Amino acid sequence: MDFLELDAVTKEYPNRSGPPARVMDQVSLSVRQGEFMAVLGPSGCGKSTLLQMAAGLLPVSDGTVRIAGRRIIAPPPEAVYVFQQYTRSLLPWRNVRDNVGFAIEHRLGRRRAREVAEAQLDQVGLEGFGDHFPWQLSGGMQQRVAIARALAAEPAMLLMDEPFSAVDALTRLDLQALILEIWARRRLTVLLVTHDVDEAITLADRIAVLTRRPARMAEMVEVGLPRPRDAVATREAPQFLALRRRLLDRLLLRHDG
Amino acid sequence: MTAERLLRPLPGLCVLALILGGLEAAVDAGLIRRALLPPPSAIAPVLWDMLASGAVLPPLLATLRLVFAGFFIGSAIGVAAGLAMGWFPPVFRLLEPVVELLRPIPKAALVPALMLFLGIGETMKITSVALAVLFPVLVNTLQGVRGVDRVMLDAARTHGWGRAHTLLHLVLPAALPFILAGMRISLGLALVLAVLAEMLAGQGGLGFLILDMQRSFLVRQMYAWLVILAVLGLALNALFLLVERRALHWQPALRP
Numbered sequence: 001m002d003f004l005e006l007d008a009v010t011k012e013y014p015n016r017s018g019p020p021a022r023v024m025d026q027v028s029l030s031v032r033q034g035e036f037m038a039v040l041g042p043s044g045c046g047k048s049t050l051l052q053m054a055a056g057l058l059p060v061s062d063g064t065v066r067i068a069g070r071r072i073i074a075p076p077p078e079a080v081y082v083f084q085q086y087t088r089s090l091l092p093w094r095n096v097r098d099n100v101g102f103a104i105e106h107r108l109g110r111r112r113a114r115e116v117a118e119a120q121l122d123q124v125g126l127e128g129f130g131d132h133f134p135w136q137l138s139g140g141m142q143q144r145v146a147i148a149r150a151l152a153a154e155p156a157m158l159l160m161d162e163p164f165s166a167v168d169a170l171t172r173l174d175l176q177a178l179i180l181e182i183w184a185r186r187r188l189t190v191l192l193v194t195h196d197v198d199e200a201i202t203l204a205d206r207i208a209v210l211t212r213r214p215a216r217m218a219e220m221v222e223v224g225l226p227r228p229r230d231a232v233a234t235r236e237a238p239q240f241l242a243l244r245r246r247l248l249d250r251l252l253l254r255h256d257g
Numbered sequence: 258m259t260a261e262r263l264l265r266p267l268p269g270l271c272v273l274a275l276i277l278g279g280l281e282a283a284v285d286a287g288l289i290r291r292a293l294l295p296p297p298s299a300i301a302p303v304l305w306d307m308l309a310s311g312a313v314l315p316p317l318l319a320t321l322r323l324v325f326a327g328f329f330i331g332s333a334i335g336v337a338a339g340l341a342m343g344w345f346p347p348v349f350r351l352l353e354p355v356v357e358l359l360r361p362i363p364k365a366a367l368v369p370a371l372m373l374f375l376g377i378g379e380t381m382k383i384t385s386v387a388l389a390v391l392f393p394v395l396v397n398t399l400q401g402v403r404g405v406d407r408v409m410l411d412a413a414r415t416h417g418w419g420r421a422h423t424l425l426h427l428v429l430p431a432a433l434p435f436i437l438a439g440m441r442i443s444l445g446l447a448l449v450l451a452v453l454a455e456m457l458a459g460q461g462g463l464g465f466l467i468l469d470m471q472r473s474f475l476v477r478q479m480y481a482w483l484v485i486l487a488v489l490g491l492a493l494n495a496l497f498l499l500v501e502r503r504a505l506h507w508q509p510a511l512r513p
Contacts, residue, residue, distance in 0.1 A: 057411050074414075081415040088408035093430050093507040102412070106422045133507055153416055 002030040003157060003189045004054060004079070009063035011049055023049055025214040026063065031157075036183055036190045038200035041210030041218075042251060047193040048084070048161050050215070054191060055081040055159045067157070079157040080150040084165060086142045090134045096121065096145050097130035103153040113152075120148040124178060140171035144178070151182065157189040164199065176202060177231040184228060197247045201225070202234050209250065221247070295477045304481040313485060319462040320489070323379070323451045324444075327386020331447070332440055335391045339398025339436075344424050356395065364389035364446070365453050377458030382451065389450040390443040397439025401432025434508060437501045444497055448490055463489070 009027045012020040023046040031037045041047050052058035054065055056075040065072040067079055075081075080103070083089035090099050098105075100120050101113030108116070121127055124144040134142050143163060150158055160179075164172040180203060183190055194200050200207045207221040225239055234240055277297045283289050284296040291299075307313045342349040342356075368385050375381035405428050413423045452464035459465025463486050470479035505511055 052411075055415055057414060075417065077417055079415075081411065083408055083412060085408055088406050089412040091409065091427065091430070093433075093505075103416045105426075106416075106418050135507070135509070135512065149416075 001033050003033040003035075003068060004031040004191060005064075005066040006030070006050075006054065007064045007066070009050070009053060009065060010061050011046065011053065011058075012061040020061075022214040025216050027210070027215060027217055028063075029208050029217065029220070031189055031191055033156075034187050034189055035206065036192070036204050038204035038207045039191065039193045039210065040197065040200045040207050040247065040251070041195065041215060042212050043195050045210050045212050046215040047195075047210060050210075051081070051159050051161050051191065051193050055079055057081060077153075078155055079159055080153050080155040082146055082150050082158055082160045082163050084162040086139070086146045086166070087134070089146060090142060090149075092134055094133075095130065096126065096132050096134065096137070099134065099145055100149045100152050103149045116152050117148070120152045121145075123151065123182070124148045138171070139167045140175060143167060143175060147175075147178070147182070151186070155188070157191070160190065160192040162194055163192070165194070165196070172199075173231045179203065180229060180231065197244055197251065198235060201240055201243050201247070202229060202231055207247070209247065218250070292476065295480065300477050300480045300484070303477045304484055307478075307481055307485075316461055316463050316466050316482075317485065317489065320451055320455065320464065320486075323382050323386060323454070323462065324447045324493070326379075326383045327451065328390050328440075328444060328447045330383065331387035331390025331443065332394050334387070335394025335439070335443075336398050336436055338391075339395045340402060340424060340429065340432075342395075343399045343402025343432075344420075344428060356392070360392045360396070364392075364450060368450075368454055368457055372458055381458060382454040385454045386447045386450045389446040390440075393442045393446065394436065394439040397435045397442075398432060401435030402428055404435065405431045434505055437504065441494075441497055441501070444493055445490070448486075448493065452486065 006027055006029050009024060010022065011024040012022045015021045027050060029037075039047050039050060049058065053060050054067075054072070056065070056072045056079075059073070067076050070076070091102065094102070097114055097117045098110075100117035101110065103113075104116055105113035118130055121130055124147055126141065126144055126148065129137065129141070134145065137145070143166075147163070163179075164175045167175065176199060179190075179192075182188065183203075190203075192200075192203060201223055204223055207223060209218040209221060210216065211218045221243070223243065225234060225237060280289070280294070281296045281298060284291060284294060338352065338356075342352055364385065367388060368381075371381050371384055371388075375384060409427060409431065410423070413427050418427070451462070452467070455462035455464030456468045459468070463482055466482045467479055467486070470476070470482060502511055
């Protein structure tokens with residue numbers, strides 16, 4: 001069953017001189033319930049725009065977005081967006097516990113939210129850090145806080161916008177392993193935007209490849225690597241390397257136009 | 258480390274001592290007439306008497322009460338109006354012309370008009386102070402609300418926060434550095450307006466006394482009250498910085 005459906009989604013921005021600038025042209029894709037899908041494309045192609053429209057944070061110019069069969073015009077309760085810029089999405093005046101409680105306090109109240117937050121912190125490897133402030137933590141730990149916050153809302157779906165692009169390479173592997181584990185344990189549906197080919201292959205069931213601006217669907221790639229995967233070992237599989245080569249060729253070729 | 262901290266204000270204090278010594282010498286040498294500016298050594302005993310007898314307290318408390326009442330009323334209205342204007346566009350369109358018209362008026366110029374309406378009692382004085390405080394706080398709050406990071410607002414939206422909850426728990430704390438900066442400017446203005454209102458319609462308070470002493474040719478007393486006013490301004494500012502530091506402990510510039 002399709003959980004998220006994008007049907008001929010188009011995005012245009014008004015242009016002072018001339019016709020509106022089209023950044024996305026008739027993109028259609030559907031993510032099945034429980035599926036991990038990556039969206040891959042050259043930087044600046046509008047991947048984040050796509051994700052924001054899927055999250056109901058940005059209106060579409062044309063086409064429709066559906067989550068669990070309902071047309072999305074505002075952020076739906078089933079899907080939570082995880083931002084690339086954790087330094088800007090966490091509240092600097094709140095400690096880690098209250099930053100995670102952010103997800104649910106408006107529904108459960110502050111006290112109950114803190115209890116839930118504490119439990120979530122354990123699950124992302126941050127037990128004992130509840131009293132710390134975001135700026136006291138490393139980038140990787142801050143992104144763990146952001147992930148714990150998203151999970152606290154108990155969403156059916158995560159929409160992740162290059163969530164690991166701002167951390168160092170080792171931390172990235174760590175966080176990729178964490179997200180693989182959480183996805184499997186919670187049976188989440190994930191749509192993850194990235195420009196990192198290795199990341200897309202390691203994590204995803206299918207990869208939606210976009211063209212350069214205005215973004216169109218170039219290809220839908222079935223990854224087919226066995227599960228459970230490992231953020232390190234999976235990258236040595238011949239199947240991984242072949243797919244990596246194919247995707248990089250495609251992206252680099254397009255890149256030079 | 259501690260010694261360094263103790264020594265840091267020393268050069269500044271030396272300049273202050275030099276100025277006081279210079280004044281003393283200038284008066285002694287007949288360069289300045291005693292009737293206009295008594296030497297610091299003549300003002301100090303008067304000041305000491307006022308402090309020791311407790312005579313300083315009633316006027317000081319009267320002025321302080323005026324400053325605090327006006328400051329809190331003006332700040333509360335300024336923050337509320339700034340948040341409403343920044344967060345709800347129709348409110349902005351409604352109030353912006355009025356604010357832009359009233360803002361540039363030096364609030365001191367409104368005191369005579371306020372006296373017509375409110376008489377010369379506390380109500381008029383508190384209103385004068387509150388008016389002076391209101392606008393810098395309002396404008397800074399508005400700026401703070403508009404500067405809230407879009408990513409942070411999107412985070413609230415994706416987690417299903419409503420407009421009111423977002424305003425109270427995200428926009429307000431995010432704008433707090435701006436709000437407090439506005440309040441710090443306003444605190445100085447509050448003191449100015451309090452002193453002025455007391456001069457124009459005073460039965461007590463520091464402003465009234467400074468003018469009253471000058472008119473009674475009690476020049477030493479006048480300067481003594483002036484010193485007390487200066488110390489009051491200094492103390493209020495220090496107190497505010499303390500509060501600001503506690504409230505904004507998470508800001509990069511204030512981290513330990």
